[in-house]
Amino acid sequence: MRRLRRPKRHQELWLGLLGVLLAFGICEAVGRAGVVRRSYLPPASEVVARAVQLAGDGAFMDGVGATVKAWALGLGLSVAIAVPLGLLLGSVPLVDSAVRVIVEFLRPLPSVALIPLVSLLLGTGIRTEVALITYACVWPVLFNTIYGLGETDPLAKDTLRAFGFGRLSVLLRVELPGTAPFIAAGIRISASVALILAVATELLSGFGQGLGIFIAQAGLATDGTRDVLAGVVWAGALGLVINGVLVWGERRLFPWTPERQTERQAGRGWVRAGAPGAGAAEADAVRSGAGSEPGSDASGPEAPGTGSGSGVVR
Amino acid sequence: MTLRLDSLGQRYGEQVVLHDIDLTVPDGQLLCVVGPSGCGKSTLLRTVAGLQPAYEGSVSIDGTPVTGVPDQLAVVFQDYGRSLFPWLTVRDNVALPLRRRGLPRAERREQAERILERVGLEGAGRRHPWQLSGGMQQRVAIARALVCRPSLLLMDEPFGSLDAQTREDLEDLLLEVHRSDGATIVFVTHDIDESVYVGDRVVVLSPGPASHPVLDLPVTLPTKRDQITTRGLPEFVALRAQVGRAVRGPVASD
Ligand SMILES: Nc1ncnc2c1ncn2[C@@H]1O[C@H](COP(=O)(O)OP(=O)(O)OP(=O)(O)O)[C@@H](O)[C@H]1O
Ligand SMILES: [Mg+2]
Numbered sequence: 001m002r003r004l005r006r007p008k009r010h011q012e013l014w015l016g017l018l019g020v021l022l023a024f025g026i027c028e029a030v031g032r033a034g035v036v037r038r039s040y041l042p043p044a045s046e047v048v049a050r051a052v053q054l055a056g057d058g059a060f061m062d063g064v065g066a067t068v069k070a071w072a073l074g075l076g077l078s079v080a081i082a083v084p085l086g087l088l089l090g091s092v093p094l095v096d097s098a099v100r101v102i103v104e105f106l107r108p109l110p111s112v113a114l115i116p117l118v119s120l121l122l123g124t125g126i127r128t129e130v131a132l133i134t135y136a137c138v139w140p141v142l143f144n145t146i147y148g149l150g151e152t153d154p155l156a157k158d159t160l161r162a163f164g165f166g167r168l169s170v171l172l173r174v175e176l177p178g179t180a181p182f183i184a185a186g187i188r189i190s191a192s193v194a195l196i197l198a199v200a201t202e203l204l205s206g207f208g209q210g211l212g213i214f215i216a217q218a219g220l221a222t223d224g225t226r227d228v229l230a231g232v233v234w235a236g237a238l239g240l241v242i243n244g245v246l247v248w249g250e251r252r253l254f255p256w257t258p259e260r261q262t263e264r265q266a267g268r269g270w271v272r273a274g275a276p277g278a279g280a281a282e283a284d285a286v287r288s289g290a291g292s293e294p295g296s297d298a299s300g301p302e303a304p305g306t307g308s309g310s311g312v313v314r
Numbered sequence: 315m316t317l318r319l320d321s322l323g324q325r326y327g328e329q330v331v332l333h334d335i336d337l338t339v340p341d342g343q344l345l346c347v348v349g350p351s352g353c354g355k356s357t358l359l360r361t362v363a364g365l366q367p368a369y370e371g372s373v374s375i376d377g378t379p380v381t382g383v384p385d386q387l388a389v390v391f392q393d394y395g396r397s398l399f400p401w402l403t404v405r406d407n408v409a410l411p412l413r414r415r416g417l418p419r420a421e422r423r424e425q426a427e428r429i430l431e432r433v434g435l436e437g438a439g440r441r442h443p444w445q446l447s448g449g450m451q452q453r454v455a456i457a458r459a460l461v462c463r464p465s466l467l468l469m470d471e472p473f474g475s476l477d478a479q480t481r482e483d484l485e486d487l488l489l490e491v492h493r494s495d496g497a498t499i500v501f502v503t504h505d506i507d508e509s510v511y512v513g514d515r516v517v518v519l520s521p522g523p524a525s526h527p528v529l530d531l532p533v534t535l536p537t538k539r540d541q542i543t544t545r546g547l548p549e550f551v552a553l554r555a556q557v558g559r560a561v562r563g564p565v566a567s568d
Contacts, residue, residue: 153396164411164412
């Protein structure tokens with residue numbers, strides 16, 4: 001599919017850096033040229049300086065901590081639900097047919113549109129946030145798990161059977177490790193979705209603690225644009241770091257996947273996408289992840305750079 | 315273990331692969347199965363292994379019909395690369411069948427290392443299958459099948475990717491293991507010389523579809539075999555010619 005020649009890794013780095021510098025330069029120029037009022041769109045350097053300054057702000061960092069905590073709880077919970085469920089659905093066709101309808105009904109429900117409803121039920125605290133994140137993150141992990149199970153090499157299963165191992169052993173010793181790279185790719189996608197949801201929920205509820213709260217409150221203040229943008233920079237940076245760590249982890253944990261093998265043969269230790277031939281799975285999971293976010297049409301662009309953009313497009 | 319096939323037939327959908335195969339492999343015999351590509355040798359092994367139910371007829375072991383995977387079975391699959399687990403080290407791949415024996419971990423590893431040494435892979439235990447060459451992977455699969463000292467061993471072209479020297483070494487290793495452990499072995503190969511050298515008996519299958527045995531030949535060579543002298547025996551040459559003619563079929567025989 002994407003057999004287009006990609007630039008070499010170091011070229012990629014330089015190109016990426018160039019892009020960032022260019023964007024930065026444009027923002028800076030627009031901000032300084034006075035095309036728009038300075039308080040509407042402060043120059044990029046001011047925003048970044050503010051973002052750096054915020055790192056020393058205890059209250060702000062507590063907010064970031066709260067957001068990250070909700071992110072981690074929600075993501076962890078969704079994995080704890082989606083992986084066993086995916087294994088069950090993927091290996092017992094009967095259960096699959098029974099649950100499929102429910103899944104197909106729930107999946108298109110936009111999680112962001114559920115924010116008001118869930119807030120009514122659970123209040124505006126971390127419980128709502130975690131519940132929504134969990135809901136949104138279950139899908140990519142669930143579908144990648146099912147897809148990965150389907151991709152398990154039948155010969156690998158036969159091998160284990162031939163040595164006298166039973167159904168459960170095949171599941172735990174072959175299907176689970178074989179599916180792990182797909183699950184990891186699903187988790188990476190969900191990690192971005194989770195961050196979107198965390199910030200969006202906070203933005204909409206507007207109470208308590210968190211990065212989204214900080215952005216929402218800055219938006220109400222006069223001349224708050226700089227703080228809003230600084231908060232957005234933080235959200236973007238968080239997304240970037242999370243994605244980077246997960247991609248790195250996948251490389252370390254799953255060196256045998258076809259993608260890693262081709263890289264090695266091509267003499268490249270480090271390319272972007274992290275999944276094992278999971279092109280299809282990932283695309284599918286993304287579609288479902290994104291599909292559960294159509295209500296986020298409004299919020300998607302609003303929580304920019306959460307890394308979802310970068311996590312999704314490839 | 316005595317292996318017995320009774321008018322065994324096998325098919326994929328409408329395509330008949332094996333038809334009316336009657337074969338008894340006495341306990342401790344090393345049977346070589348030769349036949350043209352696509353005739354159904356792998357299908358035969360899969361059926362004996364209980365991985366695929368028989369379509370017609372039956373497979374039985376020591377008089378009991380095979381319904382699932384028999385006990386004390388080991389298989390070397392033709393597609394050895396795909397049958398190794400990439401997330402396990404070579405040593406853990408080889409030690410895997412021993413888990414069924416409830417041996418402690420240290421003991422399993424030690425046995426794995428010992429058998430790896432015998433297939434010429436000492437020092438490769440900590441690597442991963444995808445870091446090895448095709449021939450090395452094939453030897454890992456062989457080591458894994460031998461480590462649990464099976465009573466029934468099915469090998470599907472196990473030496474296909476090996477260079478001549480390694481291949482001969484492993485043929486001799488197989489004979490040695492066979493002599494000491496006395497397993498019943500079904501050994502599929504393309505190589506006519508190899509079938510005569512290794513086997514107690516050679517069965518030639520006809521080209522598919524509906525493949526069946528066209529030659530069932532006891533190998534009347536001394537049990538103690540040697541790569542140079544055995545292959546030079548007039549009897550070896552005669553047996554080889556006989557198998558060769560059967561593989562070519564009646565038309566091309568001269
Ligand atoms: N899973 C399958 N589905 C449908 N047909 C199959 C399947 N596996 C094998 N066949 C068909 O069955 C026939 C026998 O295949 P098999 O793999 O047993 O041959 P073989 O004797 O082992 O060949 P080779 O020497 O090339 O390994 C072939 O014609 C093949 O097309
Ligand atoms: Mg075959």
